[in-house]
Amino acid sequence: MKQMDMIYEGKAKKVYATDDPNYVIVDYKDDATAFNGQKKGTIVGKGAINNRMTNYLMKVLETKGVPTHFVEEIDDRRTVVKKVDIIPLEVIIRNKAAGSFSKRLGIAEGTELKCSTLEFSYKDDDLGDPLINSYMAKAIGAATQEEIDAITKYAFTVNEVLKEFFAGIGIELIDFKLEFGKTSDGTIVLADEISPDTCRYWDIKTGKHLDKDTFRRDLGDPEGAYQEVFKRMGFGE
Ligand code: C5P
Incomplete structure (x- = not known):
């Protein structure tokens, strides 16, 4: 799946379009914000941890009958998810x-x-x-x-x-x-x-x-x- 243009940048993640309209790629950042963006900082390594932890837990939840957007982990920080x-x-x-x-x-x-x-x-x-x-x-x-x-x-x-x-x-x-x-x-x-x-x-x-x-x-x-x-x-x- 090919990563295309960035379609959204949030406080902790960027989202990219792919060559398939049903999927997007999420890219986790180390940026940390609190109090609705009033406090800003960096937590080194956070992006990779949150990406892998989220994917692990979503896979567990799927087995327990909770449907998730998870599709495939690409690397440390990036994951293919269903477009929703x-x-x-x-x-x-x-x-x-x-x-x-x-x-x-x-x-x-x-x-x-x-x-x-x-x-x-x-x-x-x-x-x-x-x-x-x-x-x-x-x-x-x-x-x-x-x-x-x-x-x-x-x-x-x-x-x-x-x-x-x-x-x-x-x-x-x-x-x-x-x-x-x-x-x-x-x-x-x-x-x-x-x-x-x-x-x-x-x-x-x-x-x-x-x-x-x-x-x-x-x-x-x-x-x-x-x-x-x-x-x-x-x-x-
Ligand atoms: O701030 P509050 O006590 O309402 O947060 C409850 C939970 O929801 C906490 O675990 C917090 O990390 C999470 N939360 C969040 N994003 C928000 C608000 C709360 O992840 N915008």
């Missing part, structure tokens, strides 16, 4: 209170929740990705009820699979963000990435943050945190 129309919702699952949930509801970080919870944010940088509910998502045409039902079901399945996977390597999955897309035939697939950029990973024994909060909160050595998760997953040894 992204549904403009960030789907956030939480197992423990942290981040914006703790702030908004005044619940201390690390507080156990009575059940896992799901929220939608409307994907719009200018508005700062505002929290919306499913009625609002339908009202503004972001998704249909059928799409919301499918996304919700897939997101909770992803949570069960990932919680168990990360517990197996000594990591507690606190929360994470997913994005879904629609292929040309209307199939909903998991898109975007699953990485320390988009998940909160806490070391089970020490509670140490092994994710992008190291960068957001200046906790030190984000490279080390990303590499630690990567190594525990069996990569880079």
